[in-house]
Amino acid sequence: MNNIKQDFTIKDLENISGIKAHTIRIWEKRYNLLTPKRTETNIRFYSNENLQKLLNIVLLNNNNFKISKIAKMSDEEIILESREMAFNSLNNDEAINSFKLAMFQFDKVLFNNTYNNLLLNMTFREVFKDVFIPFLDHIGLLWQTDTLIPAHEHFISNLIAQKIQINTEKLQYSVSNSAKTYVLFLPENEIHELGLLYLNYELTLRGNNTIYLGQSLPLNNLDYFLKGDKEFCFITSMTIMPFDAKVEEYFKEIDxxxxGVKHQLIATGNKTNLVSNLNFESNIKLYKSVSDLLKEL
Structure with missing residues (x-):
């Protein structure tokens, strides 16, 4: 998983593009659109260039370009037409495909143009909920099938994180002096923070004061906030950490x-299911997802 992935199976191409392997083979044989290589045992595999070309083809085909017409275009023409199409597309599914293409090509310009076009007709909240969340869910599936490499995921996650931070910064001066302050952090060795970043945006949008501590925070760092009379609500999110066998121990330490103090902890993520039957002595609330939490805020 830590090596740069340059070769893809036809199943990888199906998972990424949403086009059935059978259809990809037809496009390959009938129209010569892709040129896979073969292993010594005669198994097809596809290059990164093949993947990028397929994503471009899918974008054009979804916008009324017939495969027979695309087959007559040069590789350069396919790239130019698809980029122009991506820049002008407003459909959510097309935008998601454009973000996929931007991710696999490390194309920041394509990402930003697609994002800016969405904002012409949508609010940032709508873009995040209707486009970024389905896109990130798809990335999760690509991780599970070993199709995605860390470089791709880090590239696109950082771009999305920048958009969240920019929109949060715009709200800073509208924050009220609310009685409760939210302190947001991730457990040690947890680095997946997009959900927590977005939650920080939503809390700020509602006029709350937030302190964002970010990734990989040791629990003893919370001691600072336990002194004095100010009331805090701690919020954490768990994607991969702590490990399943350590989750109960982690919550017992928080408990x-x-x-005996007035502070509260809110935890989100699927790992909260592992401790849903525990009886806590302190004020701890569990939510399966950030979306579930937002419904109650």
Whole structure:
């Protein structure tokens, strides 16, 4: 998983593009659109260039370009037409395909143009919920099928994180002096922070004061906030950490830290299911997802 992935199976291409392997083979044989290589045992595999070309073809085909017409275009023409199409597309599914293409090509210009076009007709909240969340869900599936490499995921995640941070910064001066302050952090060795970043945006949008501590925070760092009379609500999100076998121990440590104080902890993520039957002595609330939490805020 840590090596740069340059070769893809036809199943990888199907997972990424949404086009059935059978259809890809037809496009390959009938129209010579892709040129796979073969292993010594005669198994097809496709290059990164093949993948990028397929994503461009899908974008054009979804916008009324017939495959027979695309087959007559040069590789350069396919790239130019698809980029222009991506820049002008407003459909959510097309935007998601454009973001896929931007991710696999490390194309920041394509990402930003697609994002800016969406904002012509949508609010940032709508873009995040209707486009970024389905896109990120798809990235999760690509991880599970070992189709995605860390470089791709880091590139696109950082671009999305920048958009969240920019929109959050715009709200900073509208924050009220609310009685409760939210302190947002991720457990040690947890680096997947897009959900927490977006939650920070939503809390700020609602006029709340937030302190964003970010990735990989040791629990003893919370001691600073336990002194004094100010009330805090701690929020954490768990994607891969702690490991399943350590989740119960982690929550018991938090329970001990917050026992007898007025502060609250909110935890989100699928790992909260592992401790849903525990009886806490402190004020701890569990939510399966950030979306579930937002419904109650």
């Amino acid at each position: 001990g830290i917050l026992k």
